[in-house]
Amino acid sequence: MTTAVTFQNVSRHFGTVKAVDGVDLTIAEGSFFAMLGPSGSGKTTCLRLISGFEKPTGGAIRIFGEDVSNTPPHLRNVNTVFQDYALFPHMNVRDNVAYGLMVKGMGRSQRHAKAEEMLALVKLDAYGGRKPAQLSGGQRQRVALARALVNEPRVLLLDEPLGALDLKLREAMQDELKALQHKLGLTFVFVTHDQHEALSMADSLAVFNEGKIAQIGSPQDIYDRPATRFVADFVGSSNVLPPDLTRALGGPPEWASLRPEATRLAASGPVSGPVTALRYLGSGTRVVLDLKGTEVAALVPAGQPVPAEGATSAIGFDPKDLHLMGAA
Protein backbone atom coordinates (compact mmCIF):
# COMPACT_ATOMS: atom_id res chain seq x y z
CA MET A 1 0.00 0.00 0.00
CA THR A 2 1.38 3.42 -0.98
CA THR A 3 1.46 6.16 1.57
CA ALA A 4 0.05 9.51 0.48
CA VAL A 5 1.41 11.69 3.29
CA THR A 6 4.12 11.00 5.86
CA PHE A 7 5.09 13.18 8.82
CA GLN A 8 8.45 12.40 10.41
CA ASN A 9 8.83 14.00 13.81
CA VAL A 10 7.27 17.20 12.44
CA SER A 11 7.08 20.32 14.62
CA ARG A 12 5.72 23.80 14.05
CA HIS A 13 6.56 26.19 16.86
CA PHE A 14 5.43 29.81 16.93
CA GLY A 15 7.91 31.34 19.34
CA THR A 16 7.27 29.49 22.59
CA VAL A 17 3.93 28.08 21.41
CA LYS A 18 4.25 24.51 20.18
CA ALA A 19 1.33 24.33 17.75
CA VAL A 20 2.59 21.00 16.42
CA ASP A 21 5.16 19.12 18.42
CA GLY A 22 6.96 16.01 17.17
CA VAL A 23 4.16 14.47 15.11
CA ASP A 24 4.64 11.15 13.32
CA LEU A 25 1.91 10.27 10.90
CA THR A 26 1.24 8.05 7.90
CA ILE A 27 -1.79 8.53 5.68
CA ALA A 28 -2.49 5.66 3.29
CA GLU A 29 -3.35 6.38 -0.34
CA GLY A 30 -7.07 6.32 -1.03
CA SER A 31 -8.05 6.56 2.62
CA PHE A 32 -10.39 8.97 4.34
CA PHE A 33 -8.22 10.30 7.14
CA ALA A 34 -9.64 12.51 9.88
CA MET A 35 -7.71 14.81 12.19
CA LEU A 36 -9.79 15.28 15.32
CA GLY A 37 -9.16 17.50 18.29
CA PRO A 38 -10.36 20.52 20.24
CA SER A 39 -9.52 24.00 18.91
CA GLY A 40 -5.87 24.84 19.34
CA SER A 41 -4.81 21.19 19.35
CA GLY A 42 -2.70 21.50 16.19
CA LYS A 43 -4.93 19.70 13.71
CA THR A 44 -5.44 22.67 11.39
CA THR A 45 -1.73 23.52 11.54
CA CYS A 46 -0.99 19.95 10.43
CA LEU A 47 -3.32 20.41 7.45
CA ARG A 48 -1.62 23.71 6.59
CA LEU A 49 1.74 21.97 6.78
CA ILE A 50 0.53 19.57 4.07
CA SER A 51 -0.82 22.36 1.87
CA GLY A 52 2.34 24.43 2.39
CA PHE A 53 0.86 27.48 4.13
CA GLU A 54 2.98 26.66 7.17
CA LYS A 55 6.60 25.58 7.14
CA PRO A 56 7.71 22.99 9.69
CA THR A 57 10.29 24.18 12.22
CA GLY A 58 11.50 20.60 12.53
CA GLY A 59 11.09 17.19 10.90
CA ALA A 60 10.18 16.20 7.35
CA ILE A 61 6.94 15.98 5.40
CA ARG A 62 6.63 13.72 2.38
CA ILE A 63 3.81 13.62 -0.15
CA PHE A 64 3.89 10.38 -2.13
CA GLY A 65 7.47 9.88 -1.03
CA GLU A 66 8.69 13.32 -2.14
CA ASP A 67 10.09 15.70 0.44
CA VAL A 68 8.06 18.91 0.16
CA SER A 69 10.03 21.02 2.66
CA ASN A 70 11.12 23.40 -0.10
CA THR A 71 7.98 23.30 -2.22
CA PRO A 72 5.65 26.33 -2.15
CA PRO A 73 1.86 25.76 -2.06
CA HIS A 74 1.27 26.50 -5.74
CA LEU A 75 3.61 23.69 -6.81
CA ARG A 76 2.12 21.06 -4.49
CA ASN A 77 -0.31 18.72 -6.16
CA VAL A 78 -2.76 18.93 -3.27
CA ASN A 79 -5.84 21.12 -2.99
CA THR A 80 -7.76 22.50 -0.06
CA VAL A 81 -11.43 23.08 0.71
CA PHE A 82 -11.23 26.05 3.06
CA GLN A 83 -13.29 26.45 6.19
CA ASP A 84 -14.83 29.71 4.92
CA TYR A 85 -14.79 28.25 1.35
CA ALA A 86 -12.73 31.28 0.17
CA LEU A 87 -14.68 31.53 -3.09
CA PHE A 88 -13.69 34.56 -5.19
CA PRO A 89 -16.64 36.96 -4.86
CA HIS A 90 -15.96 38.78 -8.14
CA MET A 91 -16.07 35.63 -10.29
CA ASN A 92 -19.08 33.52 -11.12
CA VAL A 93 -19.27 29.90 -10.03
CA ARG A 94 -17.91 28.55 -13.33
CA ASP A 95 -14.87 30.85 -13.25
CA ASN A 96 -14.27 29.97 -9.62
CA VAL A 97 -14.20 26.27 -10.43
CA ALA A 98 -12.07 26.84 -13.55
CA TYR A 99 -9.59 29.08 -11.68
CA GLY A 100 -6.96 26.40 -11.08
CA LEU A 101 -7.09 25.43 -14.77
CA MET A 102 -6.92 29.06 -15.89
CA VAL A 103 -3.74 29.82 -13.94
CA LYS A 104 -2.18 26.71 -15.46
CA GLY A 105 -2.89 28.13 -18.92
CA MET A 106 -5.78 25.98 -20.14
CA GLY A 107 -7.94 27.61 -22.85
CA ARG A 108 -11.29 29.12 -22.00
CA SER A 109 -13.64 26.65 -23.71
CA GLN A 110 -11.74 23.62 -22.46
CA ARG A 111 -11.57 24.79 -18.85
CA HIS A 112 -15.22 25.82 -18.85
CA ALA A 113 -16.20 22.38 -20.10
CA LYS A 114 -14.17 20.78 -17.30
CA ALA A 115 -15.68 23.14 -14.75
CA GLU A 116 -19.19 22.23 -15.88
CA GLU A 117 -18.29 18.56 -15.59
CA MET A 118 -17.19 19.11 -11.99
CA LEU A 119 -20.28 21.17 -11.21
CA ALA A 120 -22.39 18.26 -12.45
CA LEU A 121 -20.46 15.95 -10.12
CA VAL A 122 -21.45 18.10 -7.14
CA LYS A 123 -25.00 18.53 -8.52
CA LEU A 124 -24.75 22.22 -9.34
CA ASP A 125 -25.05 21.96 -13.14
CA ALA A 126 -27.34 24.94 -13.52
CA TYR A 127 -25.44 27.31 -11.27
CA GLY A 128 -22.32 28.13 -13.34
CA GLY A 129 -23.40 31.67 -14.14
CA ARG A 130 -24.22 32.73 -10.59
CA LYS A 131 -22.06 34.67 -8.19
CA PRO A 132 -21.06 32.97 -4.90
CA ALA A 133 -23.12 35.53 -2.97
CA GLN A 134 -26.26 34.17 -4.65
CA LEU A 135 -25.71 30.64 -3.29
CA SER A 136 -26.67 29.04 0.01
CA GLY A 137 -24.03 27.80 2.44
CA GLY A 138 -24.40 24.21 1.27
CA GLN A 139 -24.08 25.21 -2.37
CA ARG A 140 -20.95 27.28 -1.71
CA GLN A 141 -19.48 24.27 0.02
CA ARG A 142 -20.05 22.20 -3.13
CA VAL A 143 -18.49 24.88 -5.32
CA ALA A 144 -15.42 24.91 -3.08
CA LEU A 145 -15.26 21.13 -3.42
CA ALA A 146 -15.59 21.26 -7.21
CA ARG A 147 -12.96 24.01 -7.42
CA ALA A 148 -10.48 21.83 -5.55
CA LEU A 149 -11.32 18.58 -7.36
CA VAL A 150 -11.12 19.99 -10.89
CA ASN A 151 -7.33 20.13 -10.52
CA GLU A 152 -7.21 16.36 -9.96
CA PRO A 153 -5.08 16.68 -6.82
CA ARG A 154 -3.37 13.64 -5.35
CA VAL A 155 -4.60 14.58 -1.88
CA LEU A 156 -7.70 16.62 -1.02
CA LEU A 157 -7.49 18.59 2.21
CA LEU A 158 -10.70 19.64 3.94
CA ASP A 159 -10.54 22.17 6.78
CA GLU A 160 -13.70 21.81 8.88
CA PRO A 161 -15.72 22.02 5.67
CA LEU A 162 -19.06 21.24 7.26
CA GLY A 163 -18.69 23.48 10.31
CA ALA A 164 -20.90 26.28 8.97
CA LEU A 165 -23.78 24.06 7.86
CA ASP A 166 -26.87 23.20 9.87
CA LEU A 167 -27.31 19.69 11.24
CA LYS A 168 -29.51 18.23 8.52
CA LEU A 169 -27.38 19.59 5.67
CA ARG A 170 -24.24 18.50 7.47
CA GLU A 171 -25.43 14.91 7.67
CA ALA A 172 -26.40 14.92 4.00
CA MET A 173 -23.00 16.35 3.04
CA GLN A 174 -21.22 13.76 5.17
CA ASP A 175 -22.83 10.97 3.17
CA GLU A 176 -22.11 12.76 -0.07
CA LEU A 177 -18.46 13.43 0.72
CA LYS A 178 -17.98 9.81 1.70
CA ALA A 179 -19.62 8.63 -1.54
CA LEU A 180 -17.54 11.05 -3.59
CA GLN A 181 -14.33 9.91 -1.97
CA HIS A 182 -15.28 6.31 -2.68
CA LYS A 183 -16.08 7.08 -6.30
CA LEU A 184 -12.88 9.01 -6.98
CA GLY A 185 -10.63 6.78 -4.90
CA LEU A 186 -8.82 9.91 -3.76
CA THR A 187 -7.02 10.48 -0.46
CA PHE A 188 -9.09 12.82 1.73
CA VAL A 189 -7.59 14.47 4.80
CA PHE A 190 -10.33 15.95 6.90
CA VAL A 191 -9.98 18.26 9.88
CA THR A 192 -12.84 18.41 12.38
CA HIS A 193 -13.60 19.03 16.02
CA ASP A 194 -16.78 16.96 15.79
CA GLN A 195 -16.26 13.45 17.19
CA HIS A 196 -19.34 11.99 15.52
CA GLU A 197 -18.27 13.34 12.14
CA ALA A 198 -14.77 11.91 12.50
CA LEU A 199 -15.99 8.51 13.70
CA SER A 200 -18.68 8.13 11.07
CA MET A 201 -16.65 9.27 8.06
CA ALA A 202 -13.02 8.30 8.55
CA ASP A 203 -11.27 5.03 7.71
CA SER A 204 -8.62 6.07 10.14
CA LEU A 205 -8.18 9.03 12.44
CA ALA A 206 -5.69 10.87 14.59
CA VAL A 207 -6.78 12.50 17.82
CA PHE A 208 -4.79 15.66 18.56
CA ASN A 209 -4.17 17.22 21.94
CA GLU A 210 -1.83 20.12 22.67
CA GLY A 211 0.16 19.75 19.46
CA LYS A 212 0.71 16.04 19.77
CA ILE A 213 -1.14 12.98 18.53
CA ALA A 214 -2.87 11.37 21.48
CA GLN A 215 -3.96 8.31 19.52
CA ILE A 216 -4.08 7.17 15.92
CA GLY A 217 -6.14 4.25 14.64
CA SER A 218 -9.46 3.11 13.21
CA PRO A 219 -12.66 4.67 14.57
CA GLN A 220 -13.47 1.38 16.38
CA ASP A 221 -10.03 1.30 18.01
CA ILE A 222 -10.35 4.84 19.21
CA TYR A 223 -13.91 4.58 20.43
CA ASP A 224 -13.62 1.18 22.13
CA ARG A 225 -10.04 1.30 23.29
CA PRO A 226 -9.03 4.90 24.02
CA ALA A 227 -5.33 5.12 24.82
CA THR A 228 -5.53 8.01 27.23
CA ARG A 229 -8.02 9.70 29.52
CA PHE A 230 -8.10 12.64 27.09
CA VAL A 231 -9.15 10.43 24.17
CA ALA A 232 -11.77 8.63 26.24
CA ASP A 233 -13.23 11.92 27.39
CA PHE A 234 -13.03 13.80 24.08
CA VAL A 235 -14.05 11.09 21.63
CA GLY A 236 -16.58 8.98 23.38
CA SER A 237 -17.95 11.25 26.06
CA SER A 238 -17.00 8.13 28.02
CA ASN A 239 -17.01 7.83 31.78
CA VAL A 240 -13.43 8.14 33.00
CA LEU A 241 -13.01 6.23 36.26
CA PRO A 242 -10.12 6.95 38.62
CA PRO A 243 -8.16 3.92 39.96
CA ASP A 244 -9.90 3.70 43.36
CA LEU A 245 -13.36 3.74 41.76
CA THR A 246 -12.33 1.09 39.21
CA ARG A 247 -11.17 -1.12 42.08
CA ALA A 248 -14.34 -0.50 44.09
CA LEU A 249 -16.33 -1.60 41.02
CA GLY A 250 -14.39 -4.87 40.86
CA GLY A 251 -11.51 -4.00 38.50
CA PRO A 252 -7.76 -3.54 39.04
CA PRO A 253 -6.56 -0.18 40.50
CA GLU A 254 -6.16 1.55 37.15
CA TRP A 255 -7.73 4.43 35.22
CA ALA A 256 -10.55 3.01 33.13
CA SER A 257 -13.11 4.14 30.60
CA LEU A 258 -16.70 2.94 30.48
CA ARG A 259 -19.12 4.06 27.76
CA PRO A 260 -22.49 5.38 28.98
CA GLU A 261 -24.36 3.01 26.65
CA ALA A 262 -22.54 0.05 28.27
CA THR A 263 -23.51 1.27 31.73
CA ARG A 264 -26.89 0.36 33.19
CA LEU A 265 -28.57 1.30 36.43
CA ALA A 266 -28.85 -1.35 39.13
CA ALA A 267 -30.87 -1.44 42.37
CA SER A 268 -27.79 -2.46 44.32
CA GLY A 269 -24.08 -2.77 43.69
CA PRO A 270 -20.67 -2.23 45.32
CA VAL A 271 -20.86 1.54 44.79
CA SER A 272 -23.99 3.67 44.76
CA GLY A 273 -24.72 7.37 44.77
CA PRO A 274 -27.34 10.06 44.13
CA VAL A 275 -28.70 10.97 40.68
CA THR A 276 -27.39 14.49 40.00
CA ALA A 277 -28.69 15.20 36.49
CA LEU A 278 -31.11 13.83 33.90
CA ARG A 279 -31.01 14.64 30.21
CA TYR A 280 -33.73 13.43 27.89
CA LEU A 281 -32.22 12.55 24.49
CA GLY A 282 -35.26 11.15 22.69
CA SER A 283 -33.77 7.70 22.08
CA GLY A 284 -33.18 7.39 25.82
CA THR A 285 -32.26 9.30 28.93
CA ARG A 286 -28.76 10.08 30.13
CA VAL A 287 -28.65 9.66 33.90
CA VAL A 288 -25.66 11.07 35.78
CA LEU A 289 -24.74 9.58 39.17
CA ASP A 290 -22.25 10.87 41.69
CA LEU A 291 -20.12 7.84 42.63
CA LYS A 292 -17.55 8.74 45.30
CA GLY A 293 -17.11 12.21 43.79
CA THR A 294 -16.84 11.01 40.16
CA GLU A 295 -19.64 11.75 37.72
CA VAL A 296 -20.69 8.55 35.92
CA ALA A 297 -23.29 8.64 33.14
CA ALA A 298 -25.55 5.77 32.18
CA LEU A 299 -27.80 5.63 29.15
CA VAL A 300 -31.30 4.36 30.00
CA PRO A 301 -33.06 3.27 26.79
CA ALA A 302 -36.48 4.72 26.07
CA GLY A 303 -39.29 2.80 27.70
CA GLN A 304 -37.33 1.80 30.78
CA PRO A 305 -37.98 3.42 34.18
CA VAL A 306 -35.88 6.51 34.90
CA PRO A 307 -35.05 7.39 38.52
CA ALA A 308 -35.90 10.84 39.89
CA GLU A 309 -33.19 13.41 40.51
CA GLY A 310 -31.79 12.88 44.03
CA ALA A 311 -32.72 9.17 44.19
CA THR A 312 -29.91 6.73 45.01
CA SER A 313 -28.82 4.17 42.44
CA ALA A 314 -25.95 1.82 41.69
CA ILE A 315 -24.48 0.83 38.32
CA GLY A 316 -23.86 -2.44 36.55
CA PHE A 317 -21.86 -3.32 33.41
CA ASP A 318 -20.32 -6.22 31.55
CA PRO A 319 -16.66 -6.48 32.75
CA LYS A 320 -15.45 -6.74 29.11
CA ASP A 321 -16.76 -3.21 28.49
CA LEU A 322 -14.42 -1.78 31.12
CA HIS A 323 -11.39 -0.49 29.18
CA LEU A 324 -8.25 -0.09 31.31
CA MET A 325 -5.80 2.75 30.62
CA GLY A 326 -2.99 2.15 33.13
CA ALA A 327 -2.33 3.38 36.64
CA ALA A 328 -0.82 6.78 35.81
Next chain:
Amino acid sequence: MTAAPAILPARSLADRLTATFWRHPRVLLAILLTPPLLWLGVVYLGSLAALLLQSFYSIDEFSGVVKQEFTLKTYAELLRPSNFDILVRTVIMAASVTLACAVLAFPIAYYAARYAKGHWKAAFYLGVMLPLWSSYLVKVYAWKLILAKEGIIGWAAERTHTSWIIDGLLSIPGLEGSSLSTSPLGTFAVFVYIWLPYMILPMQAALERVPNSMLEASADLGATRAQTFRTVILPLALPGVIAGSIFTFSLTLGDYIIPQIIGNSANFIGMAVYQLQGTAGNIPLAAAFAVVPILIMLVYLWLARRMGAFDAL
Protein backbone atom coordinates in the same frame (compact mmCIF):
# COMPACT_ATOMS: atom_id res chain seq x y z
CA MET B 1 -44.41 40.72 49.46
CA THR B 2 -45.73 43.07 46.78
CA ALA B 3 -44.73 42.07 43.26
CA ALA B 4 -42.95 44.63 41.09
CA PRO B 5 -45.23 46.15 38.41
CA ALA B 6 -44.95 44.76 34.89
CA ILE B 7 -44.61 48.28 33.51
CA LEU B 8 -41.98 50.48 35.12
CA PRO B 9 -42.87 54.17 35.65
CA ALA B 10 -41.09 56.65 33.39
CA ARG B 11 -38.40 58.33 35.48
CA SER B 12 -37.50 61.26 33.35
CA LEU B 13 -37.97 63.13 30.12
CA ALA B 14 -35.32 60.88 28.53
CA ASP B 15 -37.49 57.85 29.34
CA ARG B 16 -40.50 59.48 27.72
CA LEU B 17 -38.51 60.53 24.66
CA THR B 18 -37.11 57.03 24.20
CA ALA B 19 -40.65 55.68 24.44
CA THR B 20 -41.84 58.16 21.80
CA PHE B 21 -39.02 57.18 19.46
CA TRP B 22 -39.86 53.51 20.02
CA ARG B 23 -43.49 54.11 19.10
CA HIS B 24 -42.62 56.31 16.10
CA PRO B 25 -39.23 55.14 14.76
CA ARG B 26 -39.37 57.63 11.85
CA VAL B 27 -39.42 60.62 14.19
CA LEU B 28 -35.86 60.00 15.36
CA LEU B 29 -34.71 59.40 11.80
CA ALA B 30 -36.29 62.68 10.71
CA ILE B 31 -34.65 64.59 13.57
CA LEU B 32 -31.25 63.10 12.75
CA LEU B 33 -31.48 63.64 9.01
CA THR B 34 -33.01 67.10 8.77
CA PRO B 35 -29.88 69.21 9.48
CA PRO B 36 -27.53 67.32 7.12
CA LEU B 37 -30.23 67.17 4.43
CA LEU B 38 -30.73 70.92 4.72
CA TRP B 39 -27.01 71.45 4.44
CA LEU B 40 -26.57 69.02 1.56
CA GLY B 41 -29.73 70.06 -0.25
CA VAL B 42 -29.70 73.82 0.11
CA VAL B 43 -26.14 74.91 0.73
CA TYR B 44 -24.30 72.23 -1.19
CA LEU B 45 -26.49 71.23 -4.12
CA GLY B 46 -27.95 74.74 -4.23
CA SER B 47 -24.59 76.37 -4.80
CA LEU B 48 -23.75 73.71 -7.35
CA ALA B 49 -26.95 74.58 -9.22
CA ALA B 50 -26.10 78.27 -9.05
CA LEU B 51 -22.68 77.46 -10.48
CA LEU B 52 -24.25 75.47 -13.28
CA LEU B 53 -26.65 78.34 -13.96
CA GLN B 54 -23.83 80.90 -14.13
CA SER B 55 -21.98 78.82 -16.68
CA PHE B 56 -24.88 79.22 -19.12
CA TYR B 57 -24.72 83.00 -18.90
CA SER B 58 -22.20 85.05 -20.81
CA ILE B 59 -20.30 88.28 -20.37
CA ASP B 60 -20.73 91.36 -22.49
CA GLU B 61 -17.36 91.87 -24.13
CA PHE B 62 -17.55 95.68 -24.07
CA SER B 63 -19.17 96.50 -20.75
CA GLY B 64 -17.93 93.43 -18.84
CA VAL B 65 -21.43 92.93 -17.39
CA VAL B 66 -22.92 89.46 -17.00
CA LYS B 67 -25.84 88.97 -19.39
CA GLN B 68 -28.46 86.80 -17.70
CA GLU B 69 -29.56 85.02 -20.88
CA PHE B 70 -29.06 81.34 -21.53
CA THR B 71 -26.36 80.69 -24.08
CA LEU B 72 -23.68 78.11 -24.87
CA LYS B 73 -21.29 80.87 -25.91
CA THR B 74 -19.26 80.56 -22.71
CA TYR B 75 -18.77 76.83 -23.22
CA ALA B 76 -17.67 77.51 -26.79
CA GLU B 77 -15.00 79.80 -25.36
CA LEU B 78 -13.58 76.82 -23.43
CA LEU B 79 -12.67 75.32 -26.79
CA ARG B 80 -10.50 78.29 -27.77
CA PRO B 81 -6.91 76.94 -28.02
CA SER B 82 -5.61 79.00 -25.08
CA ASN B 83 -8.41 77.70 -22.83
CA PHE B 84 -8.46 74.18 -24.21
CA ASP B 85 -4.72 73.88 -23.51
CA ILE B 86 -5.48 74.53 -19.84
CA LEU B 87 -8.03 71.70 -19.77
CA VAL B 88 -5.69 69.23 -21.48
CA ARG B 89 -2.73 70.18 -19.29
CA THR B 90 -4.79 69.82 -16.10
CA VAL B 91 -6.28 66.45 -17.08
CA ILE B 92 -2.88 65.03 -18.08
CA MET B 93 -1.40 66.23 -14.78
CA ALA B 94 -4.31 64.82 -12.75
CA ALA B 95 -4.11 61.48 -14.54
CA SER B 96 -0.34 61.11 -14.09
CA VAL B 97 -0.54 62.19 -10.44
CA THR B 98 -3.28 59.61 -9.85
CA LEU B 99 -1.31 56.86 -11.56
CA ALA B 100 1.87 57.68 -9.63
CA CYS B 101 -0.07 57.82 -6.34
CA ALA B 102 -1.63 54.41 -7.06
CA VAL B 103 1.73 52.82 -7.84
CA LEU B 104 3.41 54.36 -4.78
CA ALA B 105 0.48 53.73 -2.44
CA PHE B 106 -0.10 50.07 -3.26
CA PRO B 107 2.94 48.53 -1.52
CA ILE B 108 2.42 50.78 1.51
CA ALA B 109 -1.29 49.98 1.74
CA TYR B 110 -0.62 46.27 1.16
CA TYR B 111 1.97 46.16 3.92
CA ALA B 112 -0.32 48.02 6.32
CA ALA B 113 -3.33 45.84 5.52
CA ARG B 114 -1.67 42.43 5.57
CA TYR B 115 1.44 42.59 7.75
CA ALA B 116 1.38 45.57 10.13
CA LYS B 117 0.11 44.67 13.60
CA GLY B 118 -0.19 46.60 16.87
CA HIS B 119 2.48 49.30 17.18
CA TRP B 120 3.48 49.04 13.54
CA LYS B 121 -0.10 49.66 12.50
CA ALA B 122 -0.24 52.75 14.73
CA ALA B 123 3.08 53.90 13.25
CA PHE B 124 1.62 53.43 9.77
CA TYR B 125 -1.44 55.57 10.49
CA LEU B 126 0.72 58.20 12.13
CA GLY B 127 3.17 58.20 9.23
CA VAL B 128 0.41 58.57 6.65
CA MET B 129 -1.60 61.19 8.54
CA LEU B 130 1.26 63.26 9.98
CA PRO B 131 1.82 65.32 6.81
CA LEU B 132 -1.89 66.22 6.85
CA TRP B 133 -1.52 67.91 10.22
CA SER B 134 0.87 70.60 9.03
CA SER B 135 -0.08 73.55 6.87
CA TYR B 136 -0.50 72.90 3.21
CA LEU B 137 1.30 76.12 2.29
CA VAL B 138 4.27 75.37 4.52
CA LYS B 139 4.65 71.97 2.87
CA VAL B 140 4.46 73.42 -0.63
CA TYR B 141 7.05 76.12 0.12
CA ALA B 142 9.27 73.52 1.78
CA TRP B 143 9.10 71.53 -1.43
CA LYS B 144 10.06 74.63 -3.41
CA LEU B 145 13.29 74.72 -1.42
CA ILE B 146 13.84 70.99 -1.72
CA LEU B 147 13.45 71.13 -5.49
CA ALA B 148 15.39 74.35 -6.04
CA LYS B 149 18.74 74.22 -7.83
CA GLU B 150 20.52 74.81 -4.50
CA GLY B 151 18.12 72.44 -2.70
CA ILE B 152 18.94 69.07 -1.19
CA ILE B 153 18.17 67.13 -4.36
CA GLY B 154 20.41 69.29 -6.50
CA TRP B 155 23.12 69.19 -3.84
CA ALA B 156 22.95 65.39 -3.54
CA ALA B 157 23.00 64.99 -7.32
CA GLU B 158 26.06 67.21 -7.57
CA ARG B 159 27.90 65.30 -4.85
CA THR B 160 27.12 61.92 -6.43
CA HIS B 161 27.86 63.24 -9.93
CA THR B 162 24.34 62.41 -11.07
CA SER B 163 23.29 65.96 -12.01
CA TRP B 164 23.13 64.75 -15.61
CA ILE B 165 20.01 62.70 -14.71
CA ILE B 166 18.16 65.83 -13.53
CA ASP B 167 19.49 67.86 -16.48
CA GLY B 168 18.35 65.10 -18.82
CA LEU B 169 14.85 65.07 -17.30
CA LEU B 170 14.65 68.85 -17.48
CA SER B 171 15.49 68.84 -21.18
CA ILE B 172 12.60 66.55 -22.13
CA PRO B 173 10.17 68.61 -24.23
CA GLY B 174 7.23 69.72 -22.11
CA LEU B 175 9.14 69.25 -18.84
CA GLU B 176 11.68 72.04 -19.39
CA GLY B 177 12.75 74.24 -16.53
CA SER B 178 15.86 75.80 -15.04
CA SER B 179 15.48 73.55 -12.00
CA LEU B 180 13.02 70.94 -10.73
CA SER B 181 11.11 73.66 -8.87
CA THR B 182 10.35 75.52 -12.10
CA SER B 183 9.58 72.42 -14.19
CA PRO B 184 6.21 70.66 -14.55
CA LEU B 185 8.11 67.69 -13.09
CA GLY B 186 8.27 69.59 -9.78
CA THR B 187 4.55 70.38 -9.90
CA PHE B 188 3.92 66.68 -10.45
CA ALA B 189 6.19 65.59 -7.57
CA VAL B 190 4.53 67.97 -5.11
CA PHE B 191 1.02 66.96 -6.19
CA VAL B 192 1.95 63.31 -5.64
CA TYR B 193 3.37 64.12 -2.21
CA ILE B 194 0.38 66.19 -1.09
CA TRP B 195 -2.36 63.78 -2.24
CA LEU B 196 -0.67 60.43 -1.52
CA PRO B 197 -2.41 59.88 1.87
CA TYR B 198 -5.81 60.15 0.15
CA MET B 199 -4.84 57.19 -2.04
CA ILE B 200 -3.21 55.08 0.68
CA LEU B 201 -6.09 55.14 3.17
CA PRO B 202 -8.98 53.91 0.95
CA MET B 203 -6.66 51.39 -0.69
CA GLN B 204 -5.62 50.02 2.68
CA ALA B 205 -9.26 49.78 3.77
CA ALA B 206 -10.11 47.83 0.60
CA LEU B 207 -7.13 45.49 0.94
CA GLU B 208 -7.97 44.84 4.56
CA ARG B 209 -11.32 43.42 3.50
CA VAL B 210 -9.67 40.76 1.30
CA PRO B 211 -9.51 37.71 3.56
CA ASN B 212 -6.22 35.89 3.80
CA SER B 213 -7.89 32.62 2.86
CA MET B 214 -8.68 34.14 -0.55
CA LEU B 215 -4.97 34.57 -1.27
CA GLU B 216 -4.22 31.13 0.11
CA ALA B 217 -6.94 29.62 -2.06
CA SER B 218 -5.37 31.23 -5.11
CA ALA B 219 -1.92 29.83 -4.28
CA ASP B 220 -3.47 26.49 -3.39
CA LEU B 221 -5.03 26.30 -6.85
CA GLY B 222 -1.63 26.82 -8.46
CA ALA B 223 -1.45 30.57 -9.04
CA THR B 224 1.87 32.42 -8.92
CA ARG B 225 2.12 35.66 -6.94
CA ALA B 226 1.72 37.69 -10.14
CA GLN B 227 -1.41 35.74 -11.13
CA THR B 228 -2.89 36.15 -7.65
CA PHE B 229 -2.21 39.88 -7.83
CA ARG B 230 -3.82 40.26 -11.24
CA THR B 231 -6.84 37.99 -10.79
CA VAL B 232 -7.67 38.24 -7.10
CA ILE B 233 -6.03 41.13 -5.23
CA LEU B 234 -6.41 43.82 -7.88
CA PRO B 235 -10.10 43.17 -8.72
CA LEU B 236 -10.98 43.00 -5.02
CA ALA B 237 -8.99 46.13 -4.17
CA LEU B 238 -10.27 48.05 -7.20
CA PRO B 239 -13.13 49.83 -5.39
CA GLY B 240 -10.51 51.21 -2.98
CA VAL B 241 -8.21 52.22 -5.83
CA ILE B 242 -11.12 53.97 -7.54
CA ALA B 243 -12.11 55.71 -4.30
CA GLY B 244 -8.51 56.87 -3.83
CA SER B 245 -8.22 57.98 -7.44
CA ILE B 246 -11.39 60.05 -7.11
CA PHE B 247 -9.61 61.99 -4.37
CA THR B 248 -6.25 62.38 -6.11
CA PHE B 249 -7.81 63.07 -9.50
CA SER B 250 -10.40 65.63 -8.42
CA LEU B 251 -8.10 67.33 -5.91
CA THR B 252 -5.47 67.80 -8.62
CA LEU B 253 -8.12 69.00 -11.08
CA GLY B 254 -9.21 71.73 -8.70
CA ASP B 255 -5.96 72.84 -7.04
CA TYR B 256 -4.71 76.35 -7.85
CA ILE B 257 -1.93 76.88 -5.31
CA ILE B 258 0.68 74.26 -6.13
CA PRO B 259 0.98 75.17 -9.84
CA GLN B 260 1.29 78.83 -8.83
CA ILE B 261 4.23 78.21 -6.52
CA ILE B 262 5.97 75.29 -8.20
CA GLY B 263 6.44 74.79 -11.93
CA ASN B 264 6.63 77.00 -14.99
CA SER B 265 3.50 79.09 -14.18
CA ALA B 266 1.51 77.40 -16.95
CA ASN B 267 -2.19 77.72 -16.22
CA PHE B 268 -4.29 74.93 -14.67
CA ILE B 269 -8.09 74.82 -14.32
CA GLY B 270 -7.99 75.98 -10.71
CA MET B 271 -5.72 78.92 -11.50
CA ALA B 272 -7.90 79.89 -14.44
CA VAL B 273 -11.01 79.89 -12.23
CA TYR B 274 -9.17 81.93 -9.61
CA GLN B 275 -8.09 84.56 -12.14
CA LEU B 276 -11.38 84.70 -14.03
CA GLN B 277 -13.58 85.26 -11.02
CA GLY B 278 -11.14 87.66 -9.41
CA THR B 279 -9.21 90.09 -11.57
CA ALA B 280 -11.07 89.39 -14.82
CA GLY B 281 -14.52 89.32 -13.27
CA ASN B 282 -15.70 86.77 -15.84
CA ILE B 283 -17.88 84.64 -13.55
CA PRO B 284 -19.62 82.72 -16.39
CA LEU B 285 -16.32 81.46 -17.85
CA ALA B 286 -15.01 80.65 -14.36
CA ALA B 287 -18.19 78.63 -13.79
CA ALA B 288 -17.79 76.85 -17.12
CA PHE B 289 -14.20 75.95 -16.19
CA ALA B 290 -15.43 74.65 -12.83
CA VAL B 291 -18.06 72.44 -14.49
CA VAL B 292 -15.38 70.60 -16.49
CA PRO B 293 -13.91 68.62 -13.53
CA ILE B 294 -17.44 67.61 -12.51
CA LEU B 295 -18.13 66.26 -16.00
CA ILE B 296 -14.75 64.51 -16.13
CA MET B 297 -15.42 62.81 -12.78
CA LEU B 298 -18.88 61.70 -13.89
CA VAL B 299 -17.45 60.18 -17.08
CA TYR B 300 -14.64 58.59 -15.07
CA LEU B 301 -17.05 56.97 -12.59
CA TRP B 302 -19.32 55.82 -15.39
CA LEU B 303 -16.35 54.18 -17.13
CA ALA B 304 -15.16 52.58 -13.88
CA ARG B 305 -18.63 51.16 -13.35
CA ARG B 306 -18.79 49.89 -16.91
CA MET B 307 -15.45 48.14 -16.39
CA GLY B 308 -16.83 46.37 -13.34
CA ALA B 309 -14.78 48.25 -10.75
CA PHE B 310 -17.66 48.09 -8.26
CA ASP B 311 -18.66 44.47 -8.84
CA ALA B 312 -16.80 43.36 -5.73
CA LEU B 313 -18.66 45.83 -3.48
